[in-house]
Amino acid sequence: MAKQKVFAKNPWISIWTQPRKTLAQILAYNPRHRFVLLSGISGLASLLYGAQSYSLGMYFPVWSIIIGALILAIPVGMLMIIISTFFLYWTGKLFKGKGNFLSVRCAVTWSNVPNVVNLILWGILFSIFDGFMFLNTNLCVSGDCLILAIIYLLMIAIGIWTFIILICNLSEAQKFSRWRAFFNLILVSVIFGIINGIVMGITMAASP
Numbered sequence: 001m002a003k004q005k006v007f008a009k010n011p012w013i014s015i016w017t018q019p020r021k022t023l024a025q026i027l028a029y030n031p032r033h034r035f036v037l038l039s040g041i042s043g044l045a046s047l048l049y050g051a052q053s054y055s056l057g058m059y060f061p062v063w064s065i066i067i068g069a070l071i072l073a074i075p076v077g078m079l080m081i082i083i084s085t086f087f088l089y090w091t092g093k094l095f096k097g098k099g100n101f102l103s104v105r106c107a108v109t110w111s112n113v114p115n116v117v118n119l120i121l122w123g124i125l126f127s128i129f130d131g132f133m134f135l136n137t138n139l140c141v142s143g144d145c146l147i148l149a150i151i152y153l154l155m156i157a158i159g160i161w162t163f164i165i166l167i168c169n170l171s172e173a174q175k176f177s178r179w180r181a182f183f184n185l186i187l188v189s190v191i192f193g194i195i196n197g198i199v200m201g202i203t204m205a206a207s208p
Contacts, residue, residue: 015113016161019168023110027173031106035081036074041119042112043077044069048122057134065134077112084108087188088170095184097174107169114162121151121158 047069170181
């Protein structure tokens with residue numbers, strides 16, 4: 001009953017259209033609310049995308065990829081959220097952010113709600129293309145190109161909306177404008193890009 005009094009609307013639904021108001025209610029209730037569950041959802045979506053990007057179906061059976069993703073989903077999702085929070089929290093100080101680490105982590109955590117739809121789309125992809133979705137092959141060869149195009153467009157749209165929700169959430173958690181939240185995210189994206197470039201450079205230099 002207490003949860004119903006805190007949330008005027010279901011936060012899983014209202015976060016889509018009223019992210020700032022929804023996050024304010026979650027922060028007031030418990031900034032740790034659904035952290036583990038949303039970490040698992042985020043981690044699973046990211047692992048499935050990674051399995052497809054790196055064509056893991058060429059090296060592992062499909063069942064092992066799925067089981068591995070399910071087992072690693074929560075720890076991977078937690079790690080991703082915590083790392084993102086760390087950079088957003090400390091760089092947010094440059095933009096005069098007032099939120100603490102836990103409130104910023106809550107903002108990042110609840111921006112992952114759209115990944116629920118992504119997982120549904122992954123389920124549709126798997127039901128149509130089976131193990132081929134994890135292979136380095138043109139899925140259109142097996143037909144259903146229109147369905148594939150629609151699903152990918154929906155995933156892109158969800159990615160854009162996730163970014164918008166994150167901007168609004170970060171703005172609420174840090175008590176600064178949406179523009180500051182936007183540039184805070186851009187700064188962190190640049191930092192991640194630099195780190196990724198350095199790691200790739202070291203890897204390529206070390207490879208025979």
